[in-house]
Amino acid sequence: MSILDAPKGKKVRIVRYHGGKGVSHKLRQLGLFPGKEIIILRYAPLGGPVMIDAQGRSVALGRGIASRVEVEVV
Amino acid sequence: MRIGLIGQPNCGKSTLFNQIAGYKADTGNFSGTTVTFTESKVRVVGDVVDVVDLPGTYSLAGTNPAEREVIKYLTSNEVDVVVNVLDASQLSHGLVMTVELLELEIPMVIALNMMDEADRIGIRIDVKALGEMLGVPIIPMIATKGRGIQKLFVQAYQVGQHQQLPNQPHYSKDIERYLDVLMEELRGVESHLKPRALAIKLLEGAEEIIQDVVNKKPETESSLKTIKKSLHHERGQTAEWVINGERSGLADNLAKQVIKQGKRHITFRDRLDDILLHPFFGYIFLILILYVFFELVYSLGGLLETPLMDLFTQMEAWLLSLFNNSEAFIPQILIALVQGVSGGIGIVLPYLMPFLIGLGILEDIGYLPRVAFLMDALMHKIGLHGKSIVPIILGFGCNVPAIMATRILEDKRERFISAAISTMVPCAARMSVVFGLVAFYLGPVAALAIYLFNLFVIAFTGRILSRLVPGESTGLILEMPVYRIPTVRTVVNKAWWRIREFIVEAWPFLIVGSVVLAILNYIDVARYLNTLVSPLSWILGLPREVGVPLIFGILRKELSLVMLGQALGSMEFSSVLSPVQMITYTVFVVFYIPCLATMMVIRKELGGKMMWQIVGMTTLVATLASLFARGVAEIFF
Numbered sequence: 094m095s096i097l098d099a100p101k102g103k104k105v106r107i108v109r110y111h112g113g114k115g116v117s118h119k120l121r122q123l124g125l126f127p128g129k130e131i132i133i134l135r136y137a138p139l140g141g142p143v144m145i146d147a148q149g150r151s152v153a154l155g156r157g158i159a160s161r162v163e164v165e166v167v
Numbered sequence: 168m169r170i171g172l173i174g175q176p177n178c179g180k181s182t183l184f185n186q187i188a189g190y191k192a193d194t195g196n197f198s199g200t201t202v203t204f205t206e207s208k209v210r211v212v213g214d215v216v217d218v219v220d221l222p223g224t225y226s227l228a229g230t231n232p233a234e235r236e237v238i239k240y241l242t243s244n245e246v247d248v249v250v251n252v253l254d255a256s257q258l259s260h261g262l263v264m265t266v267e268l269l270e271l272e273i274p275m276v277i278a279l280n281m282m283d284e285a286d287r288i289g290i291r292i293d294v295k296a297l298g299e300m301l302g303v304p305i306i307p308m309i310a311t312k313g314r315g316i317q318k319l320f321v322q323a324y325q326v327g328q329h330q331q332l333p334n335q336p337h338y339s340k341d342i343e344r345y346l347d348v349l350m351e352e353l354r355g356v357e358s359h360l361k362p363r364a365l366a367i368k369l370l371e372g373a374e375e376i377i378q379d380v381v382n383k384k385p386e387t388e389s390s391l392k393t394i395k396k397s398l399h400h401e402r403g404q405t406a407e408w409v410i411n412g413e414r415s416g417l418a419d420n421l422a423k424q425v426i427k428q429g430k431r432h433i434t435f436r437d438r439l440d441d442i443l444l445h446p447f448f449g450y451i452f453l454i455l456i457l458y459v460f461f462e463l464v465y466s467l468g469g470l471l472e473t474p475l476m477d478l479f480t481q482m483e484a485w486l487l488s489l490f491n492n493s494e495a496f497i498p499q500i501l502i503a504l505v506q507g508v509s510g511g512i513g514i515v516l517p518y519l520m521p522f523l524i525g526l527g528i529l530e531d532i533g534y535l536p537r538v539a540f541l542m543d544a545l546m547h548k549i550g551l552h553g554k555s556i557v558p559i560i561l562g563f564g565c566n567v568p569a570i571m572a573t574r575i576l577e578d579k580r581e582r583f584i585s586a587a588i589s590t591m592v593p594c595a596a597r598m599s600v601v602f603g604l605v606a607f608y609l610g611p612v613a614a615l616a617i618y619l620f621n622l623f624v625i626a627f628t629g630r631i632l633s634r635l636v637p638g639e640s641t642g643l644i645l646e647m648p649v650y651r652i653p654t655v656r657t658v659v660n661k662a663w664w665r666i667r668e669f670i671v672e673a674w675p676f677l678i679v680g681s682v683v684l685a686i687l688n689y690i691d692v693a694r695y696l697n698t699l700v701s702p703l704s705w706i707l708g709l710p711r712e713v714g715v716p717l718i719f720g721i722l723r724k725e726l727s728l729v730m731l732g733q734a735l736g737s738m739e740f741s742s743v744l745s746p747v748q749m750i751t752y753t754v755f756v757v758f759y760i761p762c763l764a765t766m767m768v769i770r771k772e773l774g775g776k777m778m779w780q781i782v783g784m785t786t787l788v789a790t791l792a793s794l795f796a797r798g799v800a801e802i803f804f
Contacts, residue, residue, distance in 0.1 A: 119644045121411050122225030124260045138446040141544035142553065142643050149288070150257050151440075153540045155552060155643035 096143055096159040101133045105164040112161040120162070123152050130167060168327050169217040170209075170320070171241060173268070174252030175261055176223040177648040179280040183252060183310040184220040185660040187320070204240075205664075211320045216327075219246065227267045228371060228411075235375060238368075242271055242359045248327030249275040250319065255285035255292060255307070256649070258426060262418035269301065269336050272361045276323045277305040278315070284649065289429035297425040302334030311654050335363070338413045341401065345370065345394050352391075356384050370395065372407040436650045440537070449541055457560060460529070464521045464564055465595070471517035479509035496689055503685030507678030511670070511764075518595055522564045523662040526572075530661075531653030535575075536645055543643050549626045550633025552643045555585040559625070562592030566765040570772055571665060580638040586773055587781050588629045590761040591788065593621055596724035597757050603728050605753050608741050613750065617796075621757055624792050628784075680722055680763045707751050707793055710735065710743075720756060722763050727756045746804040747797060754796040759789035 099105045107127050110117055124147050125131070132146040142153045154162070174180035188207035205220040221240065222233045241249060251268055253261040268275055279294060298305040304322050308315025325331075337343065349366035358365050358380070368376045369391055381388045395406040402409050443452055483505055490498040529535055535557055543553030554576055562569035569589040573582045593601060606614035687696070693715050697704075700714030712734040720727030731752075732738040740749065760782050761769070769778040 116642070116644070118228070119225075121415075123644065123646060124263065124415065126412060126415050135440070135444060137444070137540055137544060139544040140547070142540055142645075144440075144444070144540065144647060148257075148259060150260055151647035151649075153536070153543075153553075153643060153645045153647055155543060155547075157642040158644055 094164060096131075096133065096145065096154065096162045096164055097156060099133050099164050100166070101135070104130050104132055104167045106130050106167050108163045108165050110162045112158070116158055116161065120158075123147065124150065125152070125162070131164070168214065168247045168324065169219060169245060170323050170327065171219045171221055171246035171249045172252060173221045173237065173241070173249055173264075174223060174278075174280075175225050175254070175264055177646060178223070178252045178254040178261060179310045180223060180252040181220065181661075182654070182657050183278065183280065183308075183316065184218065185657045186310060186313055186316055187218060188220075188660065209320065211324045214324070216320075216324065224264075226264055227271075228373060235373075238271070239359065241268075241273055242361075242364070247274065247330070248323050249273055250278050250323050251275055251303075252278045252280050252310075254281050255279050256281050256288055256290060258285075258290070258292065259419050259422035262421055263414050265301070265303075266336050266414045266417050269303075269333050270364050270367050272332055272335070272364060274326050274330050275303055275333055276319065276326050277301070277303050278310075278319050279305050279307045280310050282307045282315075283309050283312075287432055287434065289431040291427040291429055293425040293427070297421065300334070300421060300424070302332075311651070311657070336414075336417055338417070341398075342370075342409065342413060345398060349391070349394060352387055353380070353384070356380055356387070367410065370398070370406045371410045372405075439650055440647075443534075443537055444540060449537075453538060453541055456529075456534070460525050461563065464518060464525055467521040468518035468595070471520075475512060475517060476509065479505060479512075499685050499689050500682060503681045504678065507681030511674040511678070516666070518565050519567060519666060520662065522561070522568055523665050524658060526561065526568065527658040527661045528653050531651060531657060533648040533650045536647050539643070539645060540647065549629035551581060551584060551629060554643065554645065555581060558585050558589040559592055562589040562594060563598075564595055566590050566592065566594050566761055567768050568665065570765060570768040573772065578638070580636050583773060583777055583780075584629060584632045584636060586769060586777070587632060587784060588625050590765055590769070590781055590785060591621070591625050591628065591758050593618070593757045594724065596762070599725055600728045600756050601753055604740060604749050608749060609746055617750070617753060617757065620754070620792070620796065624758065624788065628788055632784075674764075684719060684722055703790065706790070707755060708797060709748055709752055713752060717756070717759070720762075721760050724756070724762050747800040750800040751793045751797040755789050755793040757789075758785055758792050760785050 096105075107125060107129050109127050110120060129147065134144040134146050134151065136143050137153075140156055142155050143159045144151055144153050146152075172180055172184055184205065184207070187209050188205070204222060207218050207220075208215050209218050210216075219240075221237050224234050224237060227234055227238050240246065249268060251265050253265065265277065277298075279292065285292065292307075294305050294307055304326060306315050306319040306322055308319060310316065338346075346363060346366045349369060350362045353362055353365055353369075356365070358376075360368060360376070365376070365380070369380065369387075377388075377391070398406045398409060404412070443449055445452075483502055486501050486505065487493040487498055492498075538556055538560070539553035541553075542556040546553050546555055555573075557575060558569040558572040561572050566589060569592065570586050573586045573589070576582045576585060601614050601617055605617055696718050697711045697714035700717055701711055704711055704713050713731065715734050716727045716730035719730050732740070735743040737743050744752070760766075766778055766782065769781060
């Protein structure tokens with residue numbers, strides 16, 4: 094499942110991401126590697142971005158990008 | 168000696184720099200690029216050293232121009248020692264770049280910043296152990312409070328003098344084996360990077376560096392390919408991923424060994440997002456905060472503008488009184504000079520100053536990324552993402568800081584579109600035209616209608632531009648920094664930097680432009696100017712005389728109201744203009760060509776070509792929009 098379908102407030106683990114070089118590079122820079130655990134914090138309304146917690150760092154991801162990050166419940 | 172400051176965004180690097188930088192600091196570009204850095208002289212143990220604030224990057228992969236320039240700079244012997252600023256509350260994230268710096272084999276010191284923040288979330292760090300593992304002196308500090316800074320620079324100075332090198336990070340055995348093979352292969356290749364660092368960068372896939380090596384020793388291309396292929400085969404991942412994964416693993420491991428996680432104190436700052444990013448109240452607060460922000464900027468700006476402008480008006484009158492014939496060439500030129508100077512000091516600065524200070528406060532608190540978060544969905548509707556909202560909001564005060572604010576967008580395409588549409592946001596000066604003409608004579612509802620129409624046109628233009636300009640919106644990936652209480656020093660310094668840029672780079676043009684227009688006026692080109700603009704005034708159904716105020720309005724937007732009175736021979740506009748003409752004229756003024764100061768900032772930030780593109784586009788939009796407004800107004804009046 095993608096980040097968009099993940100339950101809010103639960104810990105999930107990044108499995109892999111689909112997408113171009115630019116996107117994966119930026120995600121990696123923010124420490125979002127496959128295998129890392131993240132928590133979905135909140136969704137902005139009207140199809141806005143998703144805010145996640147990556148080991149203490151809060152990151153907002155646009156829906157387009159969030160939909161390309163595959164996660165699994167820990 | 169030269170000390171380089173480096174760190175990831177939001178690590179407090181700029182705060183540290185602002186704490187030490189005097190007003191003599193200088194900004195510059197890396198040769199041949201638009202990547203900027205700031206340098207300042209600092210006194211350390213009786214010696215004067217240069218401190219360079221390098222652009223904040225998350226990594227040193229060399230995939231974007233800023234990163235490439237930083238790597239080149241760090242390894243070119245131009246810096247004697249690097250200060251790596253780390254956010255202690257996010258140690259494992261920051262250490263990834265520290266590992267990259269270790270690879271470069273340059274003398275370094277770590278500034279372990281935000282110790283108070285780490286304390287707050289219950290993190291204890293064994294500084295001594297970490298320092299021993301890395302072979303790097305580590306100074307714990309709190310930059311916002313100025314704690315540890317003195318010690319940091321003394322330590323950096325010593326490391327720089329002794330050229331003390333850090334330990335080398337060791338990767339998994341298979342990686343080390345490949346690195347050895349590559350280093351053997353690279354023997355004899357000259358590079359500013361050390362052999363091991365070069366080998367790592369090649370594996371990581373830094374294209375420019377690879378190209379450089381292949382040019383010097385073509386046979387490396389095939390062997391690099393072979394190595395990458397077998398690495399991919401063994402690990403099931405591309406070499407680039409493997410290297411990044413290794414670094415991240417190393418950083419995690421280091422952090423785990425030195426961090427003791429205690430109890431986390433939950434304070435109101437942790438709860439703040441629950442309110443400020445709430446699906447409903449978040450927007451209420453957004454409107455409230457922006458309202459207070461603008462209200463303060465306007466009232467402060469107004470307080471400053473009135474006495475300043477009075478002063479300049481008196482100066483003009485005094486100047487004129489010195490001459491028998493005030494219409495002569497010399498007094499006219501002098502007046503133009505005064506007006507050019509006053510345009511900067513009297514009109515732009517009174518608003519720009521409180522504006523930039525307010526902006527700095529919002530920035531340092533960490534609210535701007537939250538605005539981007541809240542507005543992302545809406546901005547997507549016009550083909551942009553959340554970050555573009557910041558320049559648009561700022562544009563309502565003055566377009567100059569709005570254009571400067573487009574720097575937060577990494578993508579050139581998005582910067583252009585955001586800059587283009589921000590110039591159509593009615594700034595304070597154009598607001599005076601809307602209020603002085605439309606609200607005063609036709610009522611507030613008409614003025615409101617013009618504002619709503621303006622927003623609609625901006626959204627529409629944004630949509631069209633995002634279709635026309637090639638490329639694709641990358642979508643939002645944005646770190647939300649922890650809320651912080653801004654310090655006076657940082658805010659004032661930052662505002663000063665930006666004001667200085669305006670004074671040095673845009674203002675001289677404003678003065679020259681003012682003089683040129685005075686000369687044009689003196690040789691009585693008004694007639695020709697009106698004729699030049701006549702096709703436009705004819706289509707819009709406006710009197711021919713609007714040519715001059717429109718052209719002078721490019722210099723300063725207020726002039727299109729002030730000079731309109733002069734041109735039409737009456738400040739009582741209702742006797743010389745019909746309501747339809749008032750609306751058409753105002754709509755045109757709101758959209759057409761940005762003022763000279765804005766144009767100069769666009770030229771500086773995005774280049775002359777984009778400046779002319781924006782000039783052309785806004786003229787077209789202004790013509791179409793005012794034609795449309797004329798049609799609609801004719802129904803009502």
